[in-house]
Amino acid sequence: MDEIKTAILGASGYTGAELLRFLAGHPAFRVTALTADRKAGQAMAHVFPHFAALTLPDLVSIDQVDFSGIDAVFCCLPHGTTQDVISTLPASVKVCDLSADFRLRDVETYARWYGHPHQAPELQKTAVYGLTELARPEIRKARLVANPGCYPTSAQLPLIPLLRAGLIKADDIIIDAMSGVSGAGRAAKEANLYTEVAEGIHPYGIAGHRHAPEIEQGLSDAAGRTVDVSFTPHLMPMNRGMLSTIHVRPAAGVDAAALRSALSEIYRDEPFVRVLPDGGVPATRNVRGSNLCLIGVFADRVPGRAILVSAIDNLVKGASGQALQNMNLMFGLPETMGLDLQPLFP
Numbered sequence: 001m002d003e004i005k006t007a008i009l010g011a012s013g014y015t016g017a018e019l020l021r022f023l024a025g026h027p028a029f030r031v032t033a034l035t036a037d038r039k040a041g042q043a044m045a046h047v048f049p050h051f052a053a054l055t056l057p058d059l060v061s062i063d064q065v066d067f068s069g070i071d072a073v074f075c076c077l078p079h080g081t082t083q084d085v086i087s088t089l090p091a092s093v094k095v096c097d098l099s100a101d102f103r104l105r106d107v108e109t110y111a112r113w114y115g116h117p118h119q120a121p122e123l124q125k126t127a128v129y130g131l132t133e134l135a136r137p138e139i140r141k142a143r144l145v146a147n148p149g150c151y152p153t154s155a156q157l158p159l160i161p162l163l164r165a166g167l168i169k170a171d172d173i174i175i176d177a178m179s180g181v182s183g184a185g186r187a188a189k190e191a192n193l194y195t196e197v198a199e200g201i202h203p204y205g206i207a208g209h210r211h212a213p214e215i216e217q218g219l220s221d222a223a224g225r226t227v228d229v230s231f232t233p234h235l236m237p238m239n240r241g242m243l244s245t246i247h248v249r250p251a252a253g254v255d256a257a258a259l260r261s262a263l264s265e266i267y268r269d270e271p272f273v274r275v276l277p278d279g280g281v282p283a284t285r286n287v288r289g290s291n292l293c294l295i296g297v298f299a300d301r302v303p304g305r306a307i308l309v310s311a312i313d314n315l316v317k318g319a320s321g322q323a324l325q326n327m328n329l330m331f332g333l334p335e336t337m338g339l340d341l342q343p344l345f346p
């Protein structure tokens, strides 16, 4: 197999490091460039001692990379900084962008939620939203994939198939989601100090988190009408992991068992999405370090309601694992290549 020369932009961050963990053992992608901002010039073994046994290029700034020799770029930069960078890459380079920059189709919606006009609206039109299990044909042909956010991945995997099939009502969907602190990135922020996050939990972005429009875009496509959701994220005192508890109203004549059975059937042959049997409760500790999404379906004691629970690792299925799943498809490789690691348990 010809090796695919690969750059990770933002390799000194959490998602960049997580990608390297998978790419280190990948038979097709060879990492030839790693970039950083403040840490440019440093050796990877200095920034991440857990990679000391690997032979890796040093971190450089993006303008030091010769992209003419690169086939694949994983872009792990903060949202807002990514549009300008990707616009300058040669058309021959395939890109998976982990930031939010190309996820929202409507650039006006983007401007409203991200606080500045989109810098590459034409390029945005070419981006494919990379929720892998639900967009494989488009991802295979894509040059630019917008990798979904972690909360949107955990919410949309259970909800989209049920909306597409008309098995749940499109209104009154409530998503309460919890994330590990690595979801906020590695850069120092007061809100993410140990003293602010340990020994307690708190909601944030109440009724105003930027992942709500991303989730609504996918759910509206699935339902064929505008869908609004109540979405509340919470910060949990754990390094990684994401759990979404989702309250829905099944369509007339549909019960929780029917929802479970439909989801099980849809995801029956999926390597990374599994629906648990009746009574099975997804937990973050069951997916840690893996690309797995576990889904549980429960009847509510309130008539006419059901509860969906999904668990992912925010850094894997919520970011770097799904990005590699997508890049495998973009290069015609088996989707699971480099990703068939079982969760780290306990």
Ligand SMILES: NC(=O)C1=CN([C@@H]2O[C@H](COP(=O)(O)OP(=O)(O)OC[C@H]3O[C@@H](n4cnc5c(N)ncnc54)[C@H](OP(=O)(O)O)[C@@H]3O)[C@@H](O)[C@H]2O)C=CC1
Residues within 6 Å of the ligand: 009, 010, 011, 012, 013, 014, 015, 016, 035, 036, 037, 038, 039, 040, 062, 075, 076, 077, 078, 079, 081, 098, 099, 100, 148, 149, 150, 182, 183, 184, 185, 186, 187, 314, 315, 318, 319
């Ligand atoms: N963490 C998560 O669970 C998830 C993250 N994402 C998204 O993935 C992207 C990366 O996230 P994450 O890895 O957590 O972020 P980090 O903050 O951990 O890492 C950001 C990386 O980008 C570099 N960087 C920062 N600013 C600039 C700049 N102006 N120019 C060039 N490079 C820059 C940093 O370099 P240096 O270290 O030198 O400052 C670092 O390598 C973000 O867009 C995030 O929203 C998506 C899903 C989940």
Ligand SMILES: CC(=O)N[C@@H](CCC(=O)OP(=O)(O)O)C(=O)O
Residues within 6 Å of the ligand: 079, 098, 099, 100, 148, 149, 150, 151, 179, 180, 181, 182, 183, 184, 185, 233, 235
């Ligand atoms: C815990 C935490 O802070 N999480 C991040 C979401 C991480 C992610 O998926 O977001 P992107 O859209 O930036 O890629 C947040 O709430 O903004």
